Amino acid sequence: MPELPEVEALRRRIEDGALHRTIARVRPGNDTAHIEVPDAAGRKRLEGRQFSRATRHGKYLFAGSDGGPWLALHMGMAGSVRLYDDGDAQPDYARLIVEFEGDRRLAFRDPRKFGWARVIDAPEDEIAARDLGPDALAIDAETFAQRIGQSRGAVKSALMAQEKLAGVGNLWADETLYQTGTHPETRGTDLGDGKLSDLHTAMRRILTGVCDTNATYSDLPDAWLIHRRETGRACSRCDGTLTSEKVGGRTSYFCPSHQERAA
DNA sequence: ACATCTGTTACGGC
DNA sequence: AGCCGTAACAGATG
Numbered sequence: 001m002p003e004l005p006e007v008e009a010l011r012r013r014i015e016d017g018a019l020h021r022t023i024a025r026v027r028p029g030n031d032t033a034h035i036e037v038p039d040a041a042g043r044k045r046l047e048g049r050q051f052s053r054a055t056r057h058g059k060y061l062f063a064g065s066d067g068g069p070w071l072a073l074h075m076g077m078a079g080s081v082r083l084y085d086d087g088d089a090q091p092d093y094a095r096l097i098v099e100f101e102g103d104r105r106l107a108f109r110d111p112r113k114f115g116w117a118r119v120i121d122a123p124e125d126e127i128a129a130r131d132l133g134p135d136a137l138a139i140d141a142e143t144f145a146q147r148i149g150q151s152r153g154a155v156k157s158a159l160m161a162q163e164k165l166a167g168v169g170n171l172w173a174d175e176t177l178y179q180t181g182t183h184p185e186t187r188g189t190d191l192g193d194g195k196l197s198d199l200h201t202a203m204r205r206i207l208t209g210v211c212d213t214n215a216t217y218s219d220l221p222d223a224w225l226i227h228r229r230e231t232g233r234a235c236s237r238c239d240g241t242l243t244s245e246k247v248g249g250r251t252s253y254f255c256p257s258h259q260e261r262a263a
Numbered sequence: 264a265c266a267t268c269t270g271t272t273a274c275g276g277c
Numbered sequence: 278a279g280c281c282g283t284a285a286c287a288g289a290t291g
Contacts, residue, residue, distance in 0.1 A: 076287095078268085
């Protein structure tokens with residue numbers, strides 16, 4: 001699930017259903033031995049407060065309590081948040097549960113345990129500690145061109161490097177490269193100004209587009225790569241055939257016909 | 264049984 | 278000193 005648009009959808013979920021309700025109790029969920037969730041002291045800091053805002057930086061999600069600490073969440077490979085009511089079944093793989101006064105509950109769930117939840121003083125601290133770059137929807141064209149264009153490795157790896165810009169992962173990096181006709185292994189330093197500008201524009205359009213659907217992929221245009229991430233499928237932009245290859249350790253789908261290596 | 268997976272980090276090499 | 282590439286992390290799923 002969780003690259004920038006998917007995390008944005010979760011942020012909205014919190015914004016729509018978990019703000020301005022008094023937190024009665026925060027408790028660990030199931031099987032938390034190998035996952036970082038707040039200890040009793042951290043959980044206590046949230047009790048009695050209300051979340052007043054939900055923010056996001058790249059793939060990191062933050063729920064801020066009024067005058068108090070923030071709940072910071074990272075979804076890892078498969079995490080999510082879910083709202084439900086007491087009386088409903090507790091969601092599977094719930095690792096942390098926020099119980100509001102009344103029936104409302106917020107669960108942080110993480111089947112694969114690559115995510116975490118922590119109570120922090122301010123999002124800026126977490127962003128600085130992880131050395132995250134600007135959010136991918138906030139980075140300007142010039143900074144983008146500089147950061148990606150100076151990268152000596154594969155452009156795909158650069159797009160996914162959270163210190164350069166935060167929020168792009170495997171799926172939307174592939175989509176950006178596909179829609180701009182860029183081979184994933186092109187070196188950043190081989191990209192011309194025009195291509196860097198195109199990449200920035202396409203990345204923005206793609207991330208914004210996915211956010212607009214609330215990360216519902218079936219609502220995205222048929223021509224997008226997201227619907228054809230499979231070797232042997234027909235390219236929607238030329239007469240090529242899609243193929244896959246490991247780039248930066250991640251499976252990368254692309255069209256060898258129209259995704260060129262050079263600028 | 265075996266491979267795969269939408270992320271991050273520690274570590275080794277250059 | 279940095280930058281880059283890879284392996285490892287844990288567990289569900291097909």
